Amino acid sequence: MNIKNNILETIGNTPLIKLNKITKDFPCTVLAKVDYFNPGNSIKDRMALKMVEVAEAEGKLKPGGTIIECTSGNTGMGLALAACVKGYKCIFVTTDKQSKEKADILKAVGAEVIVCPTNVMPEDPKSYYSVAKRLAQEIPNSYHFNQYDNLANRLAHFESTGPEIWQQTDGKITHLVCTAGTGGTITGTAQFLKQKNSNIKIWAIDVYGSLLTHYFKTGDIDMSYVHPYISEGFGEDFVPKNYDMSVIDHFEQVTDKDGAVMTRRIAKEEGLFCGYSAGSCLQGLMQLKNSLKKDDVVVCIFHDHGSRYVGKVYNDQWMMERGFLDVKTFKDIVNGRVGKKLVTVAPTQTVADAVELMKKYDIEQIPVLKDNELLGSISEGGLFQKIFSNPEIKTAPLENVMEHAFPVVDFTTPVEKLSNLITKENGAVLAKDEKGDYQIVTKYDVIQSLTK
Numbered sequence: 001m002n003i004k005n006n007i008l009e010t011i012g013n014t015p016l017i018k019l020n021k022i023t024k025d026f027p028c029t030v031l032a033k034v035d036y037f038n039p040g041n042s043i044k045d046r047m048a049l050k051m052v053e054v055a056e057a058e059g060k061l062k063p064g065g066t067i068i069e070c071t072s073g074n075t076g077m078g079l080a081l082a083a084c085v086k087g088y089k090c091i092f093v094t095t096d097k098q099s100k101e102k103a104d105i106l107k108a109v110g111a112e113v114i115v116c117p118t119n120v121m122p123e124d125p126k127s128y129y130s131v132a133k134r135l136a137q138e139i140p141n142s143y144h145f146n147q148y149d150n151l152a153n154r155l156a157h158f159e160s161t162g163p164e165i166w167q168q169t170d171g172k173i174t175h176l177v178c179t180a181g182t183g184g185t186i187t188g189t190a191q192f193l194k195q196k197n198s199n200i201k202i203w204a205i206d207v208y209g210s211l212l213t214h215y216f217k218t219g220d221i222d223m224s225y226v227h228p229y230i231s232e233g234f235g236e237d238f239v240p241k242n243y244d245m246s247v248i249d250h251f252e253q254v255t256d257k258d259g260a261v262m263t264r265r266i267a268k269e270e271g272l273f274c275g276y277s278a279g280s281c282l283q284g285l286m287q288l289k290n291s292l293k294k295d296d297v298v299v300c301i302f303h304d305h306g307s308r309y310v311g312k313v314y315n316d317q318w319m320m321e322r323g324f325l326d327v328k329t330f331k332d333i334v335n336g337r338v339g340k341k342l343v344t345v346a347p348t349q350t351v352a353d354a355v356e357l358m359k360k361y362d363i364e365q366i367p368v369l370k371d372n373e374l375l376g377s378i379s380e381g382g383l384f385q386k387i388f389s390n391p392e393i394k395t396a397p398l399e400n401v402m403e404h405a406f407p408v409v410d411f412t413t414p415v416e417k418l419s420n421l422i423t424k425e426n427g428a429v430l431a432k433d434e435k436g437d438y439q440i441v442t443k444y445d446v447i448q449s450l451t452k
């Protein structure tokens with residue numbers, strides 16, 4: 001029988017997949033080591049199992065013991081799988097920046113999850129580093145793994161990720177591109193590859209707001225470079241012991257937005273439903289494209305799966321709120337038509353007045369307003385019906401014949417949402433601009449903006 005004895009035996013041997021569309025303008029081959037194929041859906045399964053095995057061998061983790069770790073989810077998942085199979089308890093300490101889905105997934109595999117604030121210094125007693133340390137002191141027969149300084153982390157990649165990439169590329173790899181957090185993945189993989197061929201270039205991808213790039217360039221721990229960022233899983237505000245900067249050739253920083261947008265492109269264009277850091281990794285490579293040559297073989301590491309980011313990078317609303325999606329809004333339509341003031345009518349004006357205005361301005365809809373209060377609307381179609389059945393109506397005040405008011409939305413509502421509000425009965429939508437004046441967007445405006 002061809003079977004695995006437990007889930008841990010399925011860790012590693014992930015596929016190396018050629019990128020075809022996003023990288024079509026590259027002069028060389030670009031491959032992705034897609035590590036969401038691991039059972040915990042991330043590359044961190046490799047180092048989690050290794051840390052457990054080393055802790056067992058060193059007598060730090062004893063039967064029935066409790067695993068304590070600071071984890072944004074991926075390391076926790078790997079540790080939890082190992083704990084299930086090997087009979088340990090898990091307590092994970094994470095930050096409020098991480099997606100809720102990640103914590104829920106950890107709970108699903110039996111772990112306890114403690115959430116701490118993000119924007120505190122590592123030495124603050126509320127920081128997730130401090131909380132994990134304290135728990136390890138208080139809970140008997142527990143062990144704090146500390147993936148940042150635990151060298152079993154990079155050893156896992158030296159023993160598995162590096163050799164796999166070397167074999168899969170038949171030794172032809174010229175560049176490794178990898179987001180860097182604890183430094184375990186990039187350092188361990190690079191240490192192996194450089195041992196095989198010291199000419200292989202190792203490019204670390206970092207995020208703006210992380211300390212690592214400045215530290216790499218200068219050797220200074222300068223906290224003025226540190227600020228909160230949205231990207232998940234990589235970048236640090238200190239330098240973990242897993243780093244061996246001597247095997248890294250370059251650090252490239254990426255913005256939160258560029259990484260997020262690229263993550264979505266990888267899913268849409270390559271069919272690889274990856275996590276946020278995969279987008280940042282490929283974005284970093286894009287920024288370095290000009291230094292590549294025809295025969296280069298580039299390997300990007302894609303750390304985890306997109307399912308952990310459905311409420312974030314893969315959610316339009318989340319992307320819009322952070323200014324990551326360039327969507328057209330009501331405001332853009334209004335700003336695109338220079339100097340045209342909204343034509344309105346008072347409820348006491350007559351049907352003839354409204355018809356005159358429609359002719360003069362070549363418009364089909366007019367809101368009925370009194371003291372900037374919206375009372376109703378007049379539409380060409382509605383008026384036509386009424387005048388046709390009763391020509392006398394021309395002198396009637398509009399308040400007697402007006403239809404219901406157009407829906408009012410926020411000035412920044414995306415055009416896609418406006419199109420849902422425009423129906424047979426509603427030929428237009430209104431919104432108040434920054435000055436508090438009503439502006440109109442008609443069916444015609446929406447059609448024009450969606451077909452431009």
Ligand SMILES: Cc1ncc(COP(=O)(O)O)c(C=O)c1O
Nearest residue numbers: 180181182183184185233277303
């Ligand atoms: C999604 C994701 N990307 C990138 C990284 C960075 O990997 P490393 O910590 O090995 O540097 C991590 C690590 O937790 C991660 O979870």
